[in-house]
């Protein structure tokens with residue numbers, strides 16, 4: 001009998017946006033002190049302590065490069081620049097993650113609101129929240145903190161120049 005393959009304990013399936021494959025990888029688990037050494041104070045405050053960066057202050061709210069936004073903590077592929085849009089909120093906003101495997105959603109009832117928090121599936125980093133008022137094609141608005149993301153790609157958004165192929 002063929003059974004679905006479940007990841008081993010401590011491991012997780014993550015979509016690799018370059019190979020376009022689901023890969024079984026180790027979860028990334030570190031102590032607060034370990035994260036504090038790896039991250040800037042603002043990255044630590046936002047990504048590990050569920051903080052929110054002030055609007056219009058982050059590196060990516062007004063940013064138009066072509067490439068991938070990865071988790072600042074563990075490098076997991078999170079958002080493709082193709083899904084980025086200008087929400088006017090002052091936070092980088094996307095219509096969809098690169099793959100549902102790479103994020104987790106949890107209900108957040110802090111600050112007297114019911115919101116859906118978005119976390120990195122591999123390391124649990126706080127990324128931001130998702131709201132059902134985004135543009136087509138998904139109608140979702142992933143409202144992210146720049147501090148939780150690292151950009152990999154071309155900062156030049158000129159449409160005549162295709163993004164470099166990932167392989168040489």
Ligand SMILES: [Zn+2]
Nearest residue numbers: 071074120123
């Ligand atoms: Zn992560």
